[in-house]
Amino acid sequence: MKLAIDRRVAARTAFTAALLGVAGSVCAGPLPEAKPEDVGVSSKRLERITQAMQQLVDKGELAGMVVLVARKGKLVYQRSFGIQDKASRIPMSVDSIFRVYSMTKPIVSVGAMILVEEGKLSLEEPVSKYLPEFKDMQVGVESFDPASGSQLFYTVPAKRQITVQDLLRHTSGFTYGTSPKTQVQKLYAQAGIFSQKWTLDSFCKALAKLPLQYEPGTVWEYGHSTDVLGRVVEVASGQPLDQFLAERIFKPLKMVDTAFEVPPAKQHRLAQPQVDPQTGKVAELLDLTQPATLFAGGHGLASTPSDYLRFAQMLANGGELEGVRVLGPKTIVFMSSDHVLGAGIERGTNWLPGNGYGFGLGFAVRRETGESTWPGTIGEFFWGGYAGTAFWVDPKEGLVPVYMSQEPNRRQHYRNMFRDLVYQSLVE
Numbered sequence: 001m002k003l004a005i006d007r008r009v010a011a012r013t014a015f016t017a018a019l020l021g022v023a024g025s026v027c028a029g030p031l032p033e034a035k036p037e038d039v040g041v042s043s044k045r046l047e048r049i050t051q052a053m054q055q056l057v058d059k060g061e062l063a064g065m066v067v068l069v070a071r072k073g074k075l076v077y078q079r080s081f082g083i084q085d086k087a088s089r090i091p092m093s094v095d096s097i098f099r100v101y102s103m104t105k106p107i108v109s110v111g112a113m114i115l116v117e118e119g120k121l122s123l124e125e126p127v128s129k130y131l132p133e134f135k136d137m138q139v140g141v142e143s144f145d146p147a148s149g150s151q152l153f154y155t156v157p158a159k160r161q162i163t164v165q166d167l168l169r170h171t172s173g174f175t176y177g178t179s180p181k182t183q184v185q186k187l188y189a190q191a192g193i194f195s196q197k198w199t200l201d202s203f204c205k206a207l208a209k210l211p212l213q214y215e216p217g218t219v220w221e222y223g224h225s226t227d228v229l230g231r232v233v234e235v236a237s238g239q240p241l242d243q244f245l246a247e248r249i250f251k252p253l254k255m256v257d258t259a260f261e262v263p264p265a266k267q268h269r270l271a272q273p274q275v276d277p278q279t280g281k282v283a284e285l286l287d288l289t290q291p292a293t294l295f296a297g298g299h300g301l302a303s304t305p306s307d308y309l310r311f312a313q314m315l316a317n318g319g320e321l322e323g324v325r326v327l328g329p330k331t332i333v334f335m336s337s338d339h340v341l342g343a344g345i346e347r348g349t350n351w352l353p354g355n356g357y358g359f360g361l362g363f364a365v366r367r368e369t370g371e372s373t374w375p376g377t378i379g380e381f382f383w384g385g386y387a388g389t390a391f392w393v394d395p396k397e398g399l400v401p402v403y404m405s406q407e408p409n410r411r412q413h414y415r416n417m418f419r420d421l422v423y424q425s426l427v428e
Contacts, residue, residue: 030306031313034074039398040428041069041076049421050079057082062414063274064092065388065405066305069422070313072398085272094305097262097269098404099286101299101385105226107249107258107311108241108297109168109362111233113331114248121236123168126161127228130235133208134162134228139173140184140211153183155211162216167229168361169339173212174223175350182349184213193224196286198294200231200241214348220340220359221348230297241295252324253314255307260292260300270302271406273387283408285387299386308391309402315381316393316400335361336381336393342367374416375423390415397426 036043049067056062064082068075080092115121128135138155145152158173166172177188187210188194198206207228213221230241237244242260250258262270273283288302314321315336318329338358341347353364356371366372366380382392388405403418405411 029075029078030068030309031070031073031075034072034076036071036076036425039071039074039076041071041425042427045425045427046077048424049077049418052417052421053079053081056414060277062388062405062407064271065403065414066092066094066096066098067418068094068305068309068402069425070309070316070400071426073313073317075309083274084269086274087272090268092271093269095257095269096271096404097257097266097302097304098271098389098406099288099385099387100301100303100308100389100404101286101387103303103308103383103385103389103391104297104299104301106315106362106383107245107301108226108230108233109335110311110315110327111241111245111249112164112168112229113327113335113361115233115236117328117331121164121232123163123165125164127164127167127172127232128161130232131204131208131228133205137162137173137208137216138211139215140182140187140213142183158212159215160217164229164232165339165361166216167225167232169359170220170222170225171217171340171345172223172225172228173214173216173219173221174207174225174228175213175221175348176223182213184211187211196292196294196296200227200234200295200297203294204228204231217345219346219348220351222350222352224298226298226362227296230295233297241297242292249311249326250307252326253307253310253321255303255310258301258303258307258311260288260295260302261290262288262302264289271404273407276407276409278409283387285406285408305402305404308389308404309400312391312393312400312402316395316398336363336365336379336395338365338367374419376419384411384415386411388414390418392419399426 063086066080069077080094082092084090084092084096137158139158141154143152162172177185178194180186180189234241267289275282314326319327319332337360339360341358354372356368357364358367363381363383366376366378377394377396380394384390388407388411391402393400401422
């Protein structure tokens with residue numbers, strides 16, 4: 001096996017000089033392919049994607065990326081650009097493996113909704129039914145004492161329990177502590193909550209000892225909600241999260257390269273970040289080459305653009321792909337409806353989807369056409385990942401694009417550029 005891997009790496013490396021910066025498609029498509037014009041897409045306008053991505057590579061802004069676009073269930077664009085691993089000079093390939101970070105969240109959310117459809121989980125139930133440690137949560141309160149000029153911090157009992165719906169829509173009161181600003185976030189950092197050395201069980205028990213940033217159900221705050229949801233899925237299903245996702249989502253959808261770790265036989269395909277031209281540093285990304293102990297439902301998966309396109313196309317199809325049904329169509333509609341702003345829930349300090357978007361059960365949902373600077377359609381839903389990955393589903397346009405790179409800096413800028421390039425290619 002090692003000899004075969006070495007030969008493959010050598011073969012790819014030998015052709016680096018010829019392939020560097022050249023867009024190519026070296027693998028069979030993850031979906032049936034079609035001539036772009038047959039599904040209302042302009043081949044000529046799609047070439048603008050090629051030109052723009054190539055220019056980013058040529059300028060050294062990004063080492064490389066993979067781009068896929070599907071419309072009406074047909075693959076119309078699949079290209080790789082630049083370098084997968086600059087240190088070893090391996091060119092990017094359409095089968096390169098990426099850390100998808102928060103694009104793990106929609107997958108785990110679908111896993112939870114599978115259990116809802118089976119009657120093993122219910123959105124209105126308190127999380128404490130499955131994880132008793134979350135029954136009596138405290139909420140952190142910060143205030144300013146004008147007499148002493150000091151900042152005060154204390155906790156009060158939560159007014160109600162966290163529900164399963166709160167986990168899915170990020171209204172649990174949990175936050176992230178990677179760049180601590182509030183007192184609660186500083187407590188997260190001190191407790192090492194973002195460490196990858198936990199198990200899901202030990203992680204949840206540690207998190208439950210810390211105060212919430214907000215009262216449950218009152219504020220949308222991006223945080224560890226989906227990590228806790230992953231543990232709820234484990235308890236409700238009776239399986240470890242990695243096994244449950246593999247059996248119920250990855251295997252049925254033929255997502256052959258999606259997992260919480262990258263095994264040795266595939267590590268030569270793992271995309272790596274380059275030196276950031278603005279900071280002169282290389283981003284520290286998750287090491288997925290070692291066996292995982294924490295099946296982090298919020299950020300832990302590795303995947304390929306092809307695998308993720310199959311998952312996203314399943315969503316676009318109303319829960320089915322190639323005769324395999326993962327969820328019912330009404331469930332997909334429910335998940336892709338706004339569960340936050342329409343419910344009068346406030347935006348927290350960590351609000352990411354942007355103007356014109358609410359949040360459903362696992363991803364952001366387009367509410368308006370004009371508020372955002374991003375092109376899109378009402379009813380479109382999307383999410384992205386910290387290292388530079390993104391996808392969206394536009395049901396009205398029958399559109400499913402996937403973009404993957406492995407460089408966090410200015411990731412939103414490149415996602416927006418990709419959106420502009422995709423939508424301009426539609427001609428009917």
